[in-house]
Amino acid sequence: MLEMKNISKVYRTEHVETHALSELTVTVEAGSFVAVMGPSGCGKTTFLNTAGLLDTFDTGTYHLDGQDVSKLKDREMSRIRNEKIGFIFQTFNLIPDLNVFDNVDVPLRYRGMPAGARRQAIQESLDIVGLSSRLKHLPSQLSGGQQQRVAIARALAGTPRLILADEPTGNLDSAMANDIMDLLEKINETGTTVIMVTHDPELANRAHRQIHLLDGRQIDLEMDEPVPLAGDRAATVGE
Amino acid sequence: MEFGPIVRSLFHNKTRFWLVTLEIALTLALVINCAVYILDMGSKMNRDTGMDIENILVVHTEPVSPDFKDETFLSQVRDEDLRLLAAQPGVLSATAFHQIPLSGSGSSAGRRAEGSDLNTIVIPYYLVTMNALRTLGAELESGRDLMASDYPPAGQDDIRDDDGVQRFNVLVTRSFADKLFPDGDALGKAVVNNDGTSVQTIVGIIKHMNNSWPTSDFGSDVMLFPLKPGTAERMRYLVRTRPGGLDALAATLEESMLTTNPDRIITLTSLAEVRDDTFSEDVALVKIFGGVIVLLFVVTSLGIFGLASFSVTERTRQIGTRRALGATRAAILRYFLIETWVITGIGLTLGTGMAFGLNMALASIADSPRLELPLLLTGIVVFWLVGMLAALLPAMRAMMVPPVLATRTV
Structure with missing residues (x-):
């Protein structure tokens, strides 16, 4: 599903260079549920941004769903984000002026789907997250857990091949967090690949596999150092 | 969308x-x-004023001598002035007016068609000497211009019939004629004031000209009266030159007029400037x-x-x-x-x-x-x-x- 080779990303200011990703090589199989872990500043979000085509990288190659996305134009990356990737954000990122229905509708409109098909997709995805009775509610009228469910419905509505979740339970209490994890597992069971960034080892343990990052590289937890990789430094992403 | x-x-x-x-x-x-x-x-x-305003000089004279209170003297000076003005190089025509068109200042009266029961309509009018249309550059649409016989005989300042009714021949603009005679047959018809003591017979219709209030709803309504204007306080003349001759005339005219009669203050301006000022x-x-x-x-x-x-x-x-x-x-x-x-x-x-x-x-x-x-x-x-x-x-x-x-x- 996702194959990154020697991906590097450097943020430069006038005096400082920050290596957010250093020749990172990662492979994620289609249909898997992967947790990405690591301390703050280790490159988790940069990895997620790169994986989701939200940001570009400096060197390396990236194949998503078999397609080389290393040098796509902005418009093509928008199309892939819209059609193949569903995003779930830590702070939900719902549009406050739009009700639940319209929020879920946002990516579908960008896809140019006809109104009837959009309505059906919205209804089905809200059924999955259990919020089909809240169509007309504004985000401010919902709890944090409900807002994240709406965000998940929005990610699901376009039937993506890949779900990228950036600390999806970071702003929720443990009960709500468990609900959200249940939902992600349920989504993954349908064949959708899920990559989740999290700080919480307990939640990470519910994933099939874990990637641990430190200083922009994948590390072996027992050695607590960058994994010495042969050849192209291909990382073994395993359980 | x-x-x-x-x-x-x-x-x-x-x-x-x-x-x-x-x-x-x-x-x-x-x-x-x-x-x-x-x-x-x-x-x-x-809007077209209907007049050749770029080539018309307005001559204001303010007498300072008591001699002008004498009607005979006044009339004599007016006739001399008109002869002098007409004789100037490049001048096509000169006429005395009691008020100046386009100036924002003028006289008006109420008139209705003779025999009509309708209320009178306001009509701005001008007392003018001969050749007024030629001086203005206005076009006569039908009928005739004012003639010497339309004016009161020498020594009289009015024309009245045996019943004491004032009777004059006048020129009116098409705009005014159409208001009082909507059927278009105004020529030869008479207009009267409210109590019937002043009757004017229309002997000519002017195609178009503006009065003293050109932006008003009645800006094109005009009646020209064959009554020689001028008072002891002021006398006004319009002088039309050939195209481009206005400045040359203005340069020498004051001196020429003062030579004829020095007891007055003379002011010259073009009709175009009068309009711009208005x-x-x-x-x-x-x-x-x-x-x-x-x-x-x-x-x-x-x-x-x-x-x-x-x-x-x-x-x-x-x-x-x-x-x-x-x-x-x-x-x-x-x-x-x-x-x-x-x-x-x-x-x-x-x-x-x-x-x-x-x-x-x-x-x-x-x-x-x-x-x-x-x-x-x-x-x-x-x-x-x-x-x-x-x-x-x-x-x-x-x-x-x-x-x-x-x-x-x-």
Whole structure:
């Protein structure tokens, strides 16, 4: 599903260079549920941004769903984000002026789907997250857990091949967090690949596999150092 | 297109939305009504006067000698002046007028068709010596010009019949003739004052000329009276030169006239300057209204620009999220332009009603011209374009927001 080779990303200011990703090589199989872990500043979000085509990288190659996305134009990356990737954000990122229905509708409109098909997709995805009775509610009228469910419905509505979740339970209490994890597992069971960034080892343990990052590289937890990789430094992403 | 979500989103920010919408509506109403006034005044000022005003010199004389109180002396000076003026090089014709057309100052009387029961109509009139039409450069449409026999005999200042009714032959403009004789057969007919003590027979119809109030509703109504003008206080002449001869005449005329009779103050000006002076307040108002229009456009454009800029800044993260969800840059640009389009559209819809309302209110209190639909439509199109231009820069800024902002937590 996702194959990154020697991906590097450097943020430069006038005096400082920050290596957010250093020749990172990662492979994620289609249909898997992967947790990405690591301390703050280790490159988790940069990895997620790169994986989701939200940001570009400096060197390396990236194949998503078999397609080389290393040098796509902005418009093509928008199309892939819209059609193949569903995003779930830590702070939900719902549009406050739009009700639940319209929020879920946002990516579908960008896809140019006809109104009837959009309505059906919205209804089905809200059924999955259990919020089909809240169509007309504004985000401010919902709890944090409900807002994240709406965000998940929005990610699901376009039937993506890949779900990228950036600390999806970071702003929720443990009960709500468990609900959200249940939902992600349920989504993954349908064949959708899920990559989740999290700080919480307990939640990470519910994933099939874990990637641990430190200083922009994948590390072996027992050695607590960058994994010495042969050849192209291909990382073994395993359980 | 995202009309539905955009409109619903706008209504969740009611205060900001309505403030700008009302600003647009008010601006349209004011701009359109200013434009109505400007266009109306412009058309009136540019209207054909029916006279050769560029080549007519206006000669004011103010006698300072008591001799002018003597009617015989006054008449003698007038005749001498007219002979002198007509003899000047380049002069086509000279006539004494008791008031000056286009000057904003004149005389008027009430007249109705003889035998009619209708109320009298106001008619500006001029007491003139011979050759008035030639001097004005006005065209006689039908009938004849005034002749010497139309004037009171020497020594008389009036013509009355045995019943004491004043009777004169006169010239009137087509505009006035049509008002009193709508069937178009005014020539040879008579007009009378309210009590029937003054009767004038129309012997000639002037195709067109303006009176002293050219922008008024009756600006083309004129009656020329065969009565020699002039008083001990003032005497006025119009002198028409060949094209381009006005300045040369003005340079020497005062001296020539003072040689004939030095006991007076002579002032020279062209009829075109008289007209410009009469219009000066209107021109100033047109400039002020034009300035108001520009100012309102600038202020409202800044309002739209400010709203769009604030909207983009406030929603930067939201734009990043939309980009993350698949919005192209073009889609973001389109979103903000549509939003402005909707705001401007609602504002202009309200403004249309307000423009008509204001126009009717002004018409009822100040007799202002009516608002015409083409002008309103032009205003709406211009406003819409200005609104979209004002929103373009912020929308382009929004377009450049990267999708990675969606995952930034600060």
